[in-house]
Amino acid sequence: MLVKGVVFCLESDLPSEARFLLKDFRLAVNNSIRAGLQARVTSRNALVGVAYKDFRHEHPRMYAKHLVSAFEVAGSVLKNHRRRVRKGATCRIPFVKRLMMKAENQAYKLDRRSGVIDLPIRAGCHVELRLVVSQYHRKYLDDMSLSLGSLTVLPDRVIVAFRKDAPKPYVPDSVISLDTNERSLDGLLVGGDVAKAVKADFPDIAIIQQRHHDRRKRLQKKKAHDRRTSRNLCRREGAREHRRIDYRLHQVANSVLKFAEDRRSAIVLEDLKGFKSKRSKEVNRRMSMWPRRRLHQIIEYKAQWKGIPVVKVDPRNSSRTCPICGRIQYSRMGTEFKCECGWHMDRHINASLNLLQTAISKGMAGGLRFSPGAFQHDAMMILYEPAMAARSEPNGTSGVAEVT
Numbered sequence: 593m594l595v596k597g598v599v600f601c602l603e604s605d606l607p608s609e610a611r612f613l614l615k616d617f618r619l620a621v622n623n624s625i626r627a628g629l630q631a632r633v634t635s636r637n638a639l640v641g642v643a644y645k646d647f648r649h650e651h652p653r654m655y656a657k658h659l660v661s662a663f664e665v666a667g668s669v670l671k672n673h674r675r676r677v678r679k680g681a682t683c684r685i686p687f688v689k690r691l692m693m694k695a696e697n698q699a700y701k702l703d704r705r706s707g708v709i710d711l712p713i714r715a716g717c718h719v720e721l722r723l724v725v726s727q728y729h730r731k732y733l734d735d736m737s738l739s740l741g742s743l744t745v746l747p748d749r750v751i752v753a754f755r756k757d758a759p760k761p762y763v764p765d766s767v768i769s770l771d772t773n774e775r776s777l778d779g780l781l782v783g784g785d786v787a788k789a790v791k792a793d794f795p796d797i798a799i800i801q802q803r804h805h806d807r808r809k810r811l812q813k814k815k816a817h818d819r820r821t822s823r824n825l826c827r828r829e830g831a832r833e834h835r836r837i838d839y840r841l842h843q844v845a846n847s848v849l850k851f852a853e854d855r856r857s858a859i860v861l862e863d864l865k866g867f868k869s870k871r872s873k874e875v876n877r878r879m880s881m882w883p884r885r886r887l888h889q890i891i892e893y894k895a896q897w898k899g900i901p902v903v904k905v906d907p908r909n910s911s912r913t914c915p916i917c918g919r920i921q922y923s924r925m926g927t928e929f930k931c932e933c934g935w936h937m938d939r940h941i942n943a944s945l946n947l948l949q950t951a952i953s954k955g956m957a958g959g960l961r962f963s964p965g966a967f968q969h970d971a972m973m974i975l976y977e978p979a980m981a982a983r984s985e986p987n988g989t990s991g992v993a994e995v996t
């Protein structure tokens with residue numbers, strides 16, 4: 593089952609009854625966290641057993657289903673807490689600070705046509721929440737194959753979970769293998785008798801990160817005498833950075849997937865688990881901040897949602913191996929990969945070639961066959977055309993650009 597949370601803004605302020613409900617809910621969550629810690633239980637059912645009676649007493653009029661979902665929220669907070677404790681971190685007793693509540697799908701009604709939520713507060717008292725519905729939201733509301741999951745209510749917005757069964761991935765006609773780099777995804781589209789270089793450029797992500805990093809550094813220095821202000825300002829900076837980058841990553845992922853879907857391609861990515869590098873501290877900082885994994889996550893879940901097959905392969909040595917003779921090189925300086933056997937190729941494309949070959953040799957790319965020798969000339973002509981991608985969109989996030 594796949595779940596997608598969609599954020600809706602509210603047309604007007606939250607009614608005061610609902611505000612009180614959020615406060616009660618938060619109180620119930622925090623109380624049950626304490627009760628759970630005392631009784632050493634974390635599961636929802638166990639919490640219900642431990643604490644339900646007292647709560648019923650304290651919140652006699654609260655809708656019972658909300659109370660149960662408060663236990664569920666408390667359970668997940670406790671699980672995270674337990675994990676942190678197990679890792680040996682010292683931590684305070686957790687509590688929920690933000691005003692929020694969660695309602696299970698039977699505990700609210702959403703009219704999908706008008707976008708009005710009917711939320712029960714207690715017996716005989718319901719509130720209506722009018723959602724702001726845009727075209728983007730319509731896509732989810734009108735798609736009746738999606739069922740409704742839980743509802744999260746926050747003071748200024750609500751999050752509705754839409755659910756569907758994972759569609760079966762199609763049988764691919766072609767394969768796109770992508771090597772993830774700091775400023776681009778580079779790779780190949782191979783299928784039938786075509787083999788073309790593809791590239792998704794996102795030079796501005798690294799620039800944004802650098803800029804925010806510098807800004808935070810400066811803030812910390814300037815506000816060194818005031819830790820609290822410094823922390824708040826840095827947090828705000830971090831949130832802005834996160835939003836700006838996430839937005840761009842989604843754009844990149846969307847265009848990659850649209851491209852793949854149009855050609856019924858499978859996507860081959862590096863498996864970044866256990867990715868480590870032995871470079872300088874500065875480079876390592878940049879690499880760890882560059883959200884490769886985040887991009888992969890976005891691509892993977894969107895692909896799952898659309899039924900596009902994604903294959904992940906071990907990237908070990910993919911940037912150092914010659915796809916023709918199999919020699920492994922020790923240095924990989926420069927933008928071009930050169931081998932003693934005469935093979936030479938753009939470094940990134942070469943890496944994606946190796947990824948593709950790994951996928952094929954493991955039988956993960958269907959019955960596709962491909963000989964890298966046939967590709968070389970094409971690729972030499974294609975890549976690094978000046979401003980190939982940057983021009984197409986003002987925000988610098990191009991789609992996967994195809995060059996023939």
Ligand SMILES: [Zn+2]
Nearest residue numbers: 914917931933
């Ligand atoms: Zn070679």
